[in-house]
Each structure stands twice: as structure tokens, then as C-alpha cells.
Amino acid sequence: MSAQPREMARNSWRLLRVGDIRRLLMLxxxxxxxxxxxxxxxxxxxxxxxxYDFIGYDSMKPGVYRLLTxxxxxxxxxxxxxxxxxxxxxxxxxxxxxFIPIPIVFVAMVTTPAFWGVYALLWVGxxxxxxxxxxxxxxxxxxxxxxxxxxxVVGVYIVFALGFVYVLATNHVSxxxxxxxxxxxxxxxxxxxxxxxxxxxxxxxxxxLIAMAIMLRKYYLVPLAIGGFIVCYAALTxxxxxLMPAWIIxxxxxxxxxxxxxxxxxLITVMMPFLCGTLFADVIGTDDTETFLYRAFTLMNYRxxxxxxxxxxxYYNFFQTHPLTYWSHINIITNFVSYPYAAxxxxxxxxxxxxxxxNASFLETDGLAAAGTTAxxxxxxxxxxMLMGINSCMSKLNLTVxxxxxxxxxIALMDTGIGPSLLTNGLAPLAILLLFAxxxxxxxxx
Numbered sequence: 316m317s318a319q320p321r322e323m324a325r326n327s328w329r330l331l332r333v334g335d336i337r338r339l340l341m342l343x344x345x346x347x348x349x350x351x352x353x354x355x356x357x358x359x360x361x362x363x364x365x366x367y368d369f370i371g372y373d374s375m376k377p378g379v380y381r382l383l384t385x386x387x388x389x390x391x392x393x394x395x396x397x398x399x400x401x402x403x404x405x406x407x408x409x410x411x412x413x414f415i416p417i418p419i420v421f422v423a424m425v426t427t428p429a430f431w432g433v434y435a436l437l438w439v440g441x442x443x444x445x446x447x448x449x450x451x452x453x454x455x456x457x458x459x460x461x462x463x464x465x466x467x468v469v470g471v472y473i474v475f476a477l478g479f480v481y482v483l484a485t486n487h488v489s490x491x492x493x494x495x496x497x498x499x500x501x502x503x504x505x506x507x508x509x510x511x512x513x514x515x516x517x518x519x520x521x522x523x524l525i526a527m528a529i530m531l532r533k534y535y536l537v538p539l540a541i542g543g544f545i546v547c548y549a550a551l552t553x554x555x556x557x558l559m560p561a562w563i564i565x566x567x568x569x570x571x572x573x574x575x576x577x578x579x580x581x582l583i584t585v586m587m588p589f590l591c592g593t594l595f596a597d598v599i600g601t602d603d604t605e606t607f608l609y610r611a612f613t614l615m616n617y618r619x620x621x622x623x624x625x626x627x628x629x630y631y632n633f634f635q636t637h638p639l640t641y642w643s644h645i646n647i648i649t650n651f652v653s654y655p656y657a658a659x660x661x662x663x664x665x666x667x668x669x670x671x672x673x674n675a676s677f678l679e680t681d682g683l684a685a686a687g688t689t690a691x692x693x694x695x696x697x698x699x700x701m702l703m704g705i706n707s708c709m710s711k712l713n714l715t716v717x718x719x720x721x722x723x724x725x726i727a728l729m730d731t732g733i734g735p736s737l738l739t740n741g742l743a744p745l746a747i748l749l750l751f752a753x754x755x756x757x758x759x760x761x
Contacts, residue, residue: 338396342579346388349586350415352593353620354380357419360596361621367670369628370621373423379430383418390414390441395449398576401709401721402702406448407578408725411585413676414441416624424628433631433688440678440695447699451706454750461756468527471748475520478512479546488549505550513547515741517556518727519720521547522563523745526719529567530758559723566722567715576714585725592616623729626675630683633667642685645734660684680732698733701742708746711754713761720745 358372358380373379391410394403418434425433459467482488486505505513521543528536541560548556566584574580592612601609643652644660656663660680664673681694709717728736737743752759 335396338577338579339392342396342582343388343392345579345582345586346391346410346415347384349411349582349590350384350387350419352590353416353419354384356589356593356596356616357416357621360593360601361617364601365617368668369424369625369632370420371423376422376427379422379427380419383422383434386438387415387418387441390438391445393442393449394445394578396578398574398578398581398714398718400449400451400702400706401717401724402448402450402699402706403578404581404718404721405702405705405725405728406444406699407582408585409676409729410441410445411582411589412620412726412729413623413678414444416620417627417678420621420624421627421631424631433691436688436691437678439692440682443692443695444699444702447696447703449706450703451710452703453710454707456711456754457751459751459753461753464751464753464756467748467751468523471520472524475512475516475543478509479543482509482513482550483546486550488546490545490549491552503551510551511739511741513551513556514739515744516543517547517553517559518723519741519745521559522720522723523748525560525563525567526716529719530713530716530761555727559726562726563719563722567719570715570718588615589620592620619726623676626673626679626730627683629664629668629670629673630675630679631688633664634683634687639687640685642681644680644684645732674730676729676731677733677736681734694733701733701737705742705746708750711759712749712752713759716759720749 358374362370362372391414394406394410398404398407414437418437421433422430424430482505486509521540524540524543525537528534528540544556544560547553569581569584574584592615595608595612596616599608601612603609638655640654640656640660641652642648643654658666661672661674664675665671677694677698678691681697682688682691685694709720724736724740724742727740731740
């Protein structure tokens with residue numbers, strides 16, 4: 316190589332390194348800013364507004380909160396600055412919804428020495444998840460023509476359509492208002508394979524249908540996809556069934572117009588509803604509880620951005636004085652280890668604290684409930700390996716498809732354990748189906 320090309324290559328490498336460092340610093344700055352805003356929200360908005368045992372700000376520990384705003388973002392940086400895998404979308408959303416909020420809401424629960432002991436385990440877990448979230452294993456994809464793959468997809472949705480018809484024909488279904496969902500859920504009698512079908516559609520396969528409609532430019536399928544979500548809401552009265560299509564469409568347009576392959580911009584997209592709600596509370600206030608803006612604030616900032624994090628406090632408190640499950644809450648392990656409770660963990664929490672069915676993420680169900688705080692790094696590595704497996708099955712897919720398909724799991728997995736994530740929420744069958752997607756198809760190269 317002559318001196319001039321060698322010098323040009325060296326300069327290009329320097330520019331690349333400078334660009335990488337600049338993007339990484341920007342990612343860190345955004346995460347630190349979000350952490351600081353969340354501390355403000357927790358201290359000045361939510362804690363004075365919502366009063367029960369697991370929500371509180373400890374004004375005697377300002378230094379701890381300040382340290383958290385800088386330390387937790389460091390554990391998230393391995394996620395990378397360029398999006399290329401579904402695991403990054405999922406881990407990135409969880410970083411905003413869970414990883415940053417959990418330590419902040421947990422500070423007031425325990426003494427400072429006890430807090431730092433638990434936080435160290437959480438930090439290692441976060442670092443593990445975010446490191447594995449962008450990794451995939453090179454596998455040989457099955458040779459499938461575009462026509463064959465379309466036939467497979469059509470077959471899958473024929474099964475869903477027949478399942479929906481059966482659910483509607485054999486169950487009492489009704490569409491109720493958001494305020495009545497908790498009472499209506501007591502009358503839900505959808506179980507077994509019907510439940511799996513509906514929940515997997517909400518989390519995984521509804522998003523895939525929207526993605527295929529957009530990529531194949533068959534836009535008439537979008538209303539059909541939304542109709543599927545409506546059926547799921549009528550049968551299960553789960554708010555996610557109504558919110559999920561709006562979230563998927565929001566992520567699609569944000570990807571197309573704003574974040575594209577930028578991790579930092581994607582995280583800002585996930586943060587935006589929370590930031591808008593916090594700004595509303597600062598400017599207008601939360602005194603008038605009858606306004607639409609107040610209800611939107613409590614739906615987003617409280618239910619979406621706080622309740623999943625508060626679950627850590629609930630599970631930590633309960634399993635300090637009650638038997639651990641040692642993963643016997645997972646069906647297959649129940650055959651070998653005795654499950655110490657008469658109901659699922661969410662119902663156990665409901666009976667203990669009267670807070671409703673308290674579903675929780677892998678950190679609580681597969682970590683705290685199974686083997687205590689010491690299990691947090693272990694279950695985080697398992698979760699990261701799950702993301703790595705999904706990345707491997709979906710590698711080389713169009714980033715738009717990945718963004719749309721990962722939108723549902725990125726929200727659903729904040730209150731679901733590892734086992735239900737793969738099976739009940741349909742991530743495993745979705746990943747297997749997309750393993751057969753032809754990477755050379757026109758829609759994938761678009």
C-alpha cells in the first residue's frame with residue numbers, strides 16, 4: 316500500500332473512532348438527563364400524589380439519588396449506539412421503563428448499605444442484558460422462497476382467525492371502558508390455548524401482521540390487524556390490547572421519520588410520553604383530576620413508567636419473609652420442585668397487598684421470587700441469552716420489520732417472566748417463523 320492510501324485509511328479510522336465516541340457520549344448524556352428527570356418526577360410529582368407503602372421518596376438520601384443518575388446509565392452503554400437487532404429495541408425500552416426507574420424507586424425501601432448491596436447486583440444484571448442484547452450467532456437460514464414464506468404466514472393467520480372465531484363463539488365478550496377493566500376481568504373465562512392465542516397476538520403476531528402489511532404494501536391488512544387487537548380486548552379486557560396497536564404505529568413512524576438506526580433517538584422516542592407527562596405536571600399541575608391530560612398523565616407516567624418498577628419493591632418486601640419458589644412457578648420445574656403457594660405469583664401479590672394482579676418482569680418473578688437478590692445477575696444473563704437467540708433468528712431482516720415486530724415485546728416484557736415471554740407472549744414461535752423469512756425477498760431489501 317502506498318503512503319497516500321495508507322494515510323487516508325488512517326484518517327478514516329480516526330474519524331470513525333471520533334464519531335463512535337461522540338455517539339456514545341450523547342447516549343450517556345441522554346440517559347443521565349432522563350435519570351435526573353425521573354428523580355424529579357418521583358420526588359416532586361408522584362410521591363406526593365400517590366400514597367401507599369411502596370411509593371415514597373427519601374429526602375434524607377439526596378446523594379444516593381444523584382449517584383444513581385450517573386451510575387445506572389453506565390450499565391446501559393454496552394447496548395451500542397447503532398440499532399441492528401431486536402434485542403437492542405427490547406433492552407433499550409426496558410432500560411427506560413425498568414432499569415433506570417427500579418433503583419430510584421427502591422432507595423426508600425431499605426437502609427443505604429442494604430440498598431448498595433442490591434444495586435450492585437442489579438447493575439451487573441443490567442450490564443449483562445445490554446451487552447448480550449446486540450449479539451447474534453451466525454446460523455444457516457433455511458432456504459425458503461418468498462412464495463413459500465408467504466404461504467406459511469397466511470397459514471399462521473388462518474389459525475389465528477379460526478381461533479378468534481372460536482373465542483367469540485364460546486365466551487362472553489364485551490367491550491368496556493378503561494376504568495371498568497379491573498372489574499370486567501373478574502368475569503374473564505378465557506384459559507388454556509385460547510389465552511395463549513390471544514396474548515401471543517397482542518405481543519408478537521399482531522405486530523408481525525402490521526409489519527407485513529407495510530412491507531408488502533398491502534395496507535388493507537392494517538385494519539384487519541387492528542380488528543384482531545379489538546377481539547383480544549373484548550375477550551381479555553386487557554388494556555395492552557388497545558394500547559399496543561397505537562404503540563406499534565407510533566414506533567413505526569418514529570423509526571421512519573426520526574430514529575432510523577440510532578439507539579439514542581430510539582430511547583428518546585420511548586422516553587417522550589413520560590417527558591411530556593412530566594412537563595404537563597410541572598406546567599399545569601395535577602390538582603384537577605377530571606381532565607383528559609391528568610388521566611393521560613396517570614396512564615403513562617404512573618401505570619407505564621412507574622408501576623412496573625414499583626413491582627420490584629412489592630416482590631422484594633414479600634419475599635423477605637415468605638418462602639422462595641426456586642423457579643417452581645415455571646410449569647416444567649413444578650414437576651421437580653414443590654411450589655409453595657396455591658396461586659400464581661401475581662395473585663399471591665394481589666392477596667397479600669390488595670393491589671390487583673401484580674405481574675412483574677423477569678427481575679422479580681425469576682429473580683427475587685425464585686432465589687432472592689443473589690439471583691438477579693443469573694436471571695439477567697438468561698434474559699440476555701434469550702435476546703441473543705431472538706437476534707440470531709431475526710438477523711439480516713429489514714430494520715423496519717425489526718422495529719415494528721419488537722415494539723410489542725419491548726412493552727410486554729416489562730411485566731413478564733422469561734418463560735411466559737417465550738411461550739405465552741409468542742416470542743419463540745415468532746422467532747422461529749421469521750427464521751424462514753427469505754433475506755433476499757424484495758420487501759426485505761427495500
